[in-house]
Amino acid sequence: MTATSSPVPDQQAVPTPAKSAGVSPLRRLFSELTRSTSGFIGLCLVLAIVLLSVVGPMIVGTSVPGDPMRAWEAPSSDHWLGLEGAGKDTLHLLIIGGRTVLMVGFLAATITTVIAVAIGALAGYFGGRFDAIMLQLTDIVMTVPQIVLLAVVGAFYKLDSPTLLAVIVGALSWPVLMRSIRAQVLSLKEREFVEAAQLLDVGWARIVFGEIVPNMASYILINFIIAVTNAIYAMVGLYLLGLAPQRGINWGIMINDAWTKGAMFNPDAMPYIIAPVTMIVLLQLGLILLTRTLDEILNPRLRDR
Amino acid sequence: MTADAATTDAPSGAEVTGPPQRRAGTSLGHRIYHSFVLRRLLRSAFVIWVVATGVFLMVRLLPGNPVDVYINQQIALYGKSYEQAAAEAQNYFRFDPATPMWRQYIDYLVGLLHGDMGTSITTPGVTVTEKIAHYLPWTLYSVGLALIISISIGLLLGMIMAYRRGGIIDHAVSIIGSGFHAIPNYLLAILIVVVGAVQLGIIDYTRMRGNHSPGVSPELSFRFLSDIGYHATLPMITYILTTVGTWALIMKASTTQVLGEDYVTVARARGLKDARIQTNYVGRNALLPLIAQIATQAGFIVGGAIFVEQTFSYEGVGLLLFESINTRDYPMIQGVLLVVTITVVLANLCADLVNAALDPRIRLGEGGAA
Numbered sequence: 001m002t003a004t005s006s007p008v009p010d011q012q013a014v015p016t017p018a019k020s021a022g023v024s025p026l027r028r029l030f031s032e033l034t035r036s037t038s039g040f041i042g043l044c045l046v047l048a049i050v051l052l053s054v055v056g057p058m059i060v061g062t063s064v065p066g067d068p069m070r071a072w073e074a075p076s077s078d079h080w081l082g083l084e085g086a087g088k089d090t091l092h093l094l095i096i097g098g099r100t101v102l103m104v105g106f107l108a109a110t111i112t113t114v115i116a117v118a119i120g121a122l123a124g125y126f127g128g129r130f131d132a133i134m135l136q137l138t139d140i141v142m143t144v145p146q147i148v149l150l151a152v153v154g155a156f157y158k159l160d161s162p163t164l165l166a167v168i169v170g171a172l173s174w175p176v177l178m179r180s181i182r183a184q185v186l187s188l189k190e191r192e193f194v195e196a197a198q199l200l201d202v203g204w205a206r207i208v209f210g211e212i213v214p215n216m217a218s219y220i221l222i223n224f225i226i227a228v229t230n231a232i233y234a235m236v237g238l239y240l241l242g243l244a245p246q247r248g249i250n251w252g253i254m255i256n257d258a259w260t261k262g263a264m265f266n267p268d269a270m271p272y273i274i275a276p277v278t279m280i281v282l283l284q285l286g287l288i289l290l291t292r293t294l295d296e297i298l299n300p301r302l303r304d305r
Numbered sequence: 306m307t308a309d310a311a312t313t314d315a316p317s318g319a320e321v322t323g324p325p326q327r328r329a330g331t332s333l334g335h336r337i338y339h340s341f342v343l344r345r346l347l348r349s350a351f352v353i354w355v356v357a358t359g360v361f362l363m364v365r366l367l368p369g370n371p372v373d374v375y376i377n378q379q380i381a382l383y384g385k386s387y388e389q390a391a392a393e394a395q396n397y398f399r400f401d402p403a404t405p406m407w408r409q410y411i412d413y414l415v416g417l418l419h420g421d422m423g424t425s426i427t428t429p430g431v432t433v434t435e436k437i438a439h440y441l442p443w444t445l446y447s448v449g450l451a452l453i454i455s456i457s458i459g460l461l462l463g464m465i466m467a468y469r470r471g472g473i474i475d476h477a478v479s480i481i482g483s484g485f486h487a488i489p490n491y492l493l494a495i496l497i498v499v500v501g502a503v504q505l506g507i508i509d510y511t512r513m514r515g516n517h518s519p520g521v522s523p524e525l526s527f528r529f530l531s532d533i534g535y536h537a538t539l540p541m542i543t544y545i546l547t548t549v550g551t552w553a554l555i556m557k558a559s560t561t562q563v564l565g566e567d568y569v570t571v572a573r574a575r576g577l578k579d580a581r582i583q584t585n586y587v588g589r590n591a592l593l594p595l596i597a598q599i600a601t602q603a604g605f606i607v608g609g610a611i612f613v614e615q616t617f618s619y620e621g622v623g624l625l626l627f628e629s630i631n632t633r634d635y636p637m638i639q640g641v642l643l644v645v646t647i648t649v650v651l652a653n654l655c656a657d658l659v660n661a662a663l664d665p666r667i668r669l670g671e672g673g674a675a
Binding site for chain 2: 149
């Protein structure tokens with residue numbers, strides 16, 4: 001981190017572009033990831049849920065037939081997780097319901113990361129007035145609790161599509177990441193390779209986005225996953241409160257549906273509530289395990305101790 | 306600290322009393338510290354002003370703003386004339402549509418300074434300020450107490466984890482902490498109700514929800530205090546369980562780092578007692594990064610309160626906001642948003658000041674940078 005003051009900066013500076021050119025860095029990362037137990041579990045959880053939610057609907061179809069006469073039927077061999085209040089198969093709903101959650105999570109995280117990296121890198125590299133204004137701006141945005149702001153925005157303006165929801169979540173949650181990216185850039189821009197690029201006079205755009213940003217790739221990856229976790233937290237919460245559009249099927253809507261129908265106090269409704277909750281928790285757990293492991297792999301200082 | 310800053314307002318007084326050299330040093334330090342506090346205060350005021358302005362713009366100016374919506378609704382639903390509806394809107398939102406926008410803006414800010422945020426639409430005759438003053442203490446009480454408990458436990462666990470890295474406690478807390486961190490607080494609240502109350506019947510949910518039992522009035526008695534403690538248990542457990550792991554991990558990381566510092570080795574070499582090293586040398590320095598985190602976490606928990614309070618019917622600001630949103634009580638929403646923001650700004654301010662008091666580098670560094 002502190003490249004200039006550290007007595008052995010070379011050790012940390014080396015494993016950037018030069019060394020990883022031989023073996024594919026992605027493959028190396030993958031093998032390190034699968035070697036650690038928690039990283040492997042996390043990876044499996046996330047992959048399984050993504051697979052289930054992306055491929056699943058293609059196999060079982062997206063329309064769920066409902067038979068209101070058989071509401072809250074207990075789990076059976078035909079319906080593994082039983083039926084919900086309108087006689088629809090819970091497992092079927094569960095498979096379909098993941099798509100929106102994942103889509104919003106990843107889209108929002110992408111938006112957050114892109115904004116944060118662009119602004120953070122530029123602010124850190126150039127400093128000066130732009131930097132000061134951006135810091136002030138993040139100060140303000142970070143102050144207002146995000147969920148409260150989202151809820152209020154959702155109340156004032158109809159959020160009528162998941163995509164819009166993702167855009168708003170993404171647009172509101174970049175400040176924290178931007179600050180840490182900026183701090184990284186502040187230390188990276190003193191390194192030799194940046195100096196070399198400056199001497200070659202390749203232009204600021206290439207220095208910032210061609211030299212500095214790729215050197216933060218691992219850091220950005222970790223923070224991207226954290227951003228996915230946060231976005232999923234926010235969006236499921238909004239669905240749960242009924243502040244997001246209740247059309248379609250997703251895990252948040254399922255929980256909200258169960259709650260508003262009083263399924264909490266109906267023992268037969270257990271699977272219908274527990275199933276989406278479990279899915280969200282497993283997804284979050286997988287993502288968190290991934291970030292922790294990646295952090296350990298990519299951050300040698302944590303591993304040594 | 307504030308008392309210290311106040312007494313050094315007059316620099317002449319500092320020169321007269323005490324040994325001259327030492328006083329000169331503290332006087333300079335105090336002046337910088339003083340300006341640090343001042344700058345922080347100004348910044349906080351600025352943030353509050355920006356948020357207030359943002360709310361103003363959101364409510365009055367943007368297309369589809371609540372005032373227009375309200376007026377149109379009144380005309381469409383009850384066949385009121387535009388003037389009549391506008392007059393009502395004016396009453397609720399405390400503004401006069403006939404005056405120019407800048408004038409409205411000034412009136413709005415002056416109103417805010419007097420604590421005037423309009424009148425609730427759903428409960429006529431009750432001002433927004435009164436209503437918030439009724440709900441806010443419950444949130445502050447439950448969230449604040451939960452935060453203190455959670456931080457204390459987290460600190461302890463984190464230090465133990467750092468001292469016995471790789472031990473049973475380290476692994477157990479890491480795993481359990483990650484697990485609970487993965488459960489969003491609103492889902493944990495739902496799980497507590499579904500599993501704990503309905504399925505297992507351990508928790509008497511119907512009796513525990515709400516702020517206090519009916520018939521118990523606010524007073525300074527054991528009965529009242531134990532009753533509100535009883536009712537706040539479920540929300541507080543939710544807040545504590547979902548945050549304590551994070552605190553422990555932060556504390557572990559910062560303690561581990563401090564343990565590697567040279568001054569700890571030197572302290573050991575000097576043969577100081579372990580207890581003294583742990584508190585004065587390690588603990589104090591490991592605590593610093595934690596305090597900065599408290600402010601951001603406080604905001605997060607207050608945000609999460611909107612879900613948790615709704616699940617447990619705990620009548621705090623979160624529930625108030627949720628109900629106001631559902632009933633489209635715009636003046637109320639506006640008021641809650643402002644009050645919550647101000648609360649978080651003040652929490653930030655406190656954390657900054659405590660941090661600066663503990664760590665001279667912060668206030669001196671800021672002073673040099675500006």
